[in-house]
Amino acid sequence: MTRKPVVFITGAGGEIGHGLISTLAQDPDRAIITLDLNPLHPELRPLVRRHVVGSILDANLLETLQAEYEIDLIVHLAALLSTRSEFTPKAAHRINVEGTMALLEFAQEQGESHGRPVVFLYPSSIAAYGLPSVAEKTTAGKVREDDYSWPTTMYGCNKLYCEMLGIYYSRHYRQLAAEAAHRKVDFRCLRFPGLISAVTVPSGGTSDYAPEMLHAAAQGKPYACFVRPDTRIPFMAMPDAITAILSLSSASREQLTRPVYNISAFNPSAEEIRQIVMQEFPGAVVDFKLDAKRQGIVDSWPEDVDDSAARADWGFRPKYDLNRAFREYLIPTIKGRYAQ
Ligand code: SER
Numbered sequence: 461m462t463r464k465p466v467v468f469i470t471g472a473g474g475e476i477g478h479g480l481i482s483t484l485a486q487d488p489d490r491a492i493i494t495l496d497l498n499p500l501h502p503e504l505r506p507l508v509r510r511h512v513v514g515s516i517l518d519a520n521l522l523e524t525l526q527a528e529y530e531i532d533l534i535v536h537l538a539a540l541l542s543t544r545s546e547f548t549p550k551a552a553h554r555i556n557v558e559g560t561m562a563l564l565e566f567a568q569e570q571g572e573s574h575g576r577p578v579v580f581l582y583p584s585s586i587a588a589y590g591l592p593s594v595a596e597k598t599t600a601g602k603v604r605e606d607d608y609s610w611p612t613t614m615y616g617c618n619k620l621y622c623e624m625l626g627i628y629y630s631r632h633y634r635q636l637a638a639e640a641a642h643r644k645v646d647f648r649c650l651r652f653p654g655l656i657s658a659v660t661v662p663s664g665g666t667s668d669y670a671p672e673m674l675h676a677a678a679q680g681k682p683y684a685c686f687v688r689p690d691t692r693i694p695f696m697a698m699p700d701a702i703t704a705i706l707s708l709s710s711a712s713r714e715q716l717t718r719p720v721y722n723i724s725a726f727n728p729s730a731e732e733i734r735q736i737v738m739q740e741f742p743g744a745v746v747d748f749k750l751d752a753k754r755q756g757i758v759d760s761w762p763e764d765v766d767d768s769a770a771r772a773d774w775g776f777r778p779k780y781d782l783n784r785a786f787r788e789y790l791i792p793t794i795k796g797r798y799a800q
Pocket of ligand 1: 586665667668
């Protein structure tokens with residue numbers, strides 16, 4: 461079998477994978493292989509060289525891919541999100557932590573076999589933070605990457621630990637071995653805010669109230685928002701998330717002063733999102749029905765993040781602020797989608 465340089469995307473059928481595949485496929489020189497528990501959406505299937513239906517925890521499957529391909533970039537998207545993980549914490553640990561460990565080992569072996577560092581793009585999250593109280597959340601404002609690293613959710617703990625694991629593989633792997641074995645994995649991590657896509661709806665997250673509100677209104681369905689109107693966390697439109705993945709993964713190593721980067725685009729309150737949605741869909745029925753437990757999770761996430769390192773090191777600049785995200789991307793795309 462000829463070895464071909466490829467990008468390998470896990471969890472490729474999810475929200476981020478959807479946008480990422482469409483964008484990556486515009487580059488004819490890049491081969492994409494994907495892995496997901498489910499078959500790929502029929503629109504995406506022709507865009508990838510090979511799609512494997514299976515689990516990141518299937519060692520035989522990873523071994524086969526290891527032997528067949530020369531992989532330069534891994535975008536490891538497979539995960540259980542925060543709400544889902546609270547219902548099944550053991551499964552969350554298996555998928556989010558053991559799965560990531562398996563992929564880091566995979567990357568290490570790839571790097572050892574072809575001799576070049578494998579860029580490992582890891583999506584972390586605002587869930588890696590844990591603010592102790594709403595009062596402190598308000599006074600903390602924009603939090604920096606190294607502050608408030610006390611997540612309260614299983615998902616947040618998993619993400620924070622896997623950030624550490626990635627750093628271990630890239631900088632300290634087998635540090636007592638006679639011959640240096642590190643620097644085969646070039647670990648780069650983005651801490652995403654809540655993401656809002658016009659073409660897919662998330663499942664199992666706790667920032668889901670924003671996209672759910674919008675997609676429900678666009679379909680003429682009533683929606684009860686599960687957090688208080690004044691709840692505020694950072695968000696980003698999906699195209700900016702995709703651009704960030706591509707920019708960070710292609711940045712030169714020398715530009716990067718840190719392994720983990722915050723990124724954010726806007727941070728409206730739930731009420732501000734409701735108002736924009738109501739303006740665009742005047743007949744929509746959106747009210748608030750508090751779920752105190754899910755509220756507690758969102759209250760532990762920062763109201764904004766300091767993304768100045770991403771801006772300085774690799775030129776992160778979101779294209780969509782709140783207004784543009786809704787008026788130029790979300791609303792027109794969603795209206796087109798549900799009109800079909
Ligand atoms: N959007 C994710 C969630 O709500 C946070 O990364 O779980």
